[in-house]
Amino acid sequence: MNHMAKPQQTTHPYVSPWITEEVQLFRKTVKRFVNEEFLPQEARWREQHRVDPEAWTKAGEVGMLLTDVPEVYGGGGGDYCYEAVVTEELCYAGVHFGHGVHSIAAHYILDYGTEEQKQFWLPRMTKGELIGSIAMTEPVAGSDLQNIKTMAKRQGECLVINGSKTFITNGWHTNLIVLAVKTGEGGVGAKGISLVVVETKDLQGYRVGRMLEKVGMHGQDTCELFFDDVRVPARNLLGGEEGRGFYQMMEQLPYERMGVAVSATAVTEHAVSITIKHSKERTAFGKALIEFQNTRFKLAECKAQAHIMRVFLDNCIQRLIAGKLDTPTAAMAKYWLTERECAIIDECVQLHGGYGYMMEYPITRMWADSRVQRIYAGTNEIMKELIARSL
Numbered sequence: 001m002n003h004m005a006k007p008q009q010t011t012h013p014y015v016s017p018w019i020t021e022e023v024q025l026f027r028k029t030v031k032r033f034v035n036e037e038f039l040p041q042e043a044r045w046r047e048q049h050r051v052d053p054e055a056w057t058k059a060g061e062v063g064m065l066l067t068d069v070p071e072v073y074g075g076g077g078g079d080y081c082y083e084a085v086v087t088e089e090l091c092y093a094g095v096h097f098g099h100g101v102h103s104i105a106a107h108y109i110l111d112y113g114t115e116e117q118k119q120f121w122l123p124r125m126t127k128g129e130l131i132g133s134i135a136m137t138e139p140v141a142g143s144d145l146q147n148i149k150t151m152a153k154r155q156g157e158c159l160v161i162n163g164s165k166t167f168i169t170n171g172w173h174t175n176l177i178v179l180a181v182k183t184g185e186g187g188v189g190a191k192g193i194s195l196v197v198v199e200t201k202d203l204q205g206y207r208v209g210r211m212l213e214k215v216g217m218h219g220q221d222t223c224e225l226f227f228d229d230v231r232v233p234a235r236n237l238l239g240g241e242e243g244r245g246f247y248q249m250m251e252q253l254p255y256e257r258m259g260v261a262v263s264a265t266a267v268t269e270h271a272v273s274i275t276i277k278h279s280k281e282r283t284a285f286g287k288a289l290i291e292f293q294n295t296r297f298k299l300a301e302c303k304a305q306a307h308i309m310r311v312f313l314d315n316c317i318q319r320l321i322a323g324k325l326d327t328p329t330a331a332m333a334k335y336w337l338t339e340r341e342c343a344i345i346d347e348c349v350q351l352h353g354g355y356g357y358m359m360e361y362p363i364t365r366m367w368a369d370s371r372v373q374r375i376y377a378g379t380n381e382i383m384k385e386l387i388a389r390s391l
């Protein structure tokens with residue numbers, strides 16, 4: 001029997017089960033905004049290694065910030081679907097804008113802040129007036145977060161902060177930092193860590209270091225931050241209780257990892273789509289590249305894997321919305337989807353030939369941009385540790 005004789009031509013395009021009509025409408029708004037307002041600036045943003053400051057307030061105006069924060073705190077009042085849509089649309093457009101980190105910072109405040117803290121910071125974050133960052137990593141401590149050295153010592157009604165952070169996304173723009181510090185009061189190791197919210201406007205002793213020269217993601221600002229006898233009100237301690245920081249970070253990391261997982265999948269889908277287009281348009285030996293069996297088979301493999309990524313991601317998104325995404329599963333999503341992302345994009349670069357090595361081609365930038373996905377938000381080795389603990 002010839003299995004290729006009657007190909008099944010009918011296709012049923014897969015639609016993510018979490019896409020409702022309302023989410024679809026929101027996607028249209030975000031897509032239009034990103035294409036009209038951000039995309040024309042993207043090359044310039046890459047050159048200057050950061051977006052324009054106004055991009056934040058514009059994003060706030062269109063309702064793209066804090067989409068999954070309750071309306072009572074100024075947020076969009078939606079669930080994680082809306083965040084996923086914003087991430088996806090930025091990825092499909094190839095624009096790096098640190099909205100994901102901004103959302104992560106907001107979720108620390110939402111989940112652990114006192115009522116007063118939520119009312120004070122979240123509405124301004126929704127408008128893009130406050131630009132959030134999360135500063136954990138230090139020159140001496142990345143994976144080993146318990147080893148951070150930045151200290152916050154209580155002096156009367158103030159916390160006096162000394163230390164430095166590195167690799168901080170949104171570092172140039174940020175005016176609201178969720179900062180991991182040792183307070184020394186709660187105990188040693190994990191128990192000695194607290195989170196302090198630092199508003200940086202006109203803050204004495206605070207300094208942003210150099211904009212770090214990265215392999216990719218050039219449009220996004222990544223900086224060192226320095227704190228030299230910085231005084232913040234003691235009421236800025238997140239949740240008002242010392243020694244909870246490490247546990248708060250461990251609880252929030254699945255949310256952060258889902259952002260990475262969503263972008264890994266969206267970027268892969270986009271990479272496969274533009275590689276199919278390139279393979280149809282470019283010819284060699286008198287025919288389109290896609291007519292070579294190797295090209296077709298490689299693209300078939302990429303498309304199949306991207307689809308499996310999507311189905312797994314969608315399952316994780318649904319579990320996150322239902323409050324059932326556990327730490328090992330979020331770690332699986334972050335680890336596996338970013339590994340696949342890098343492998344598939346590498347294949348797509350190969351299928352582009354020499355053009356795949358030229359920075360002016362989106363596929364080349366995706367290749368450079370995606371490498372870090374296996375490193376930040378907890379390295380993939382740390383993800384395997386987390387998964388292994390559930391064995």
Ligand SMILES: Cc1cc2nc3c(=O)[nH]c(=O)nc-3n(C[C@H](O)[C@H](O)[C@H](O)COP(=O)(O)OP(=O)(O)OC[C@H]3O[C@@H](n4cnc5c(N)ncnc54)[C@H](O)[C@@H]3O)c2cc1C
Pocket residue numbers: 101133134135136137141142143144166167168169170214222372375376377378379380381382385
């Ligand atoms: C572009 C970019 C943006 C970033 N944004 C932020 C940000 O906004 N905020 C922030 O706080 N941080 C940020 N980071 C930091 C990032 O989270 C860390 O780089 C990451 O957690 C790894 O830490 P490290 O660089 O110190 O590497 P290390 O911890 O020194 O790891 C080096 C190697 O050792 C391995 N390793 C370490 N411990 C173990 C172990 N127990 N078992 C097995 N292997 C291990 C690692 O997997 C890795 O391969 C960013 C980093 C980059 C590159």
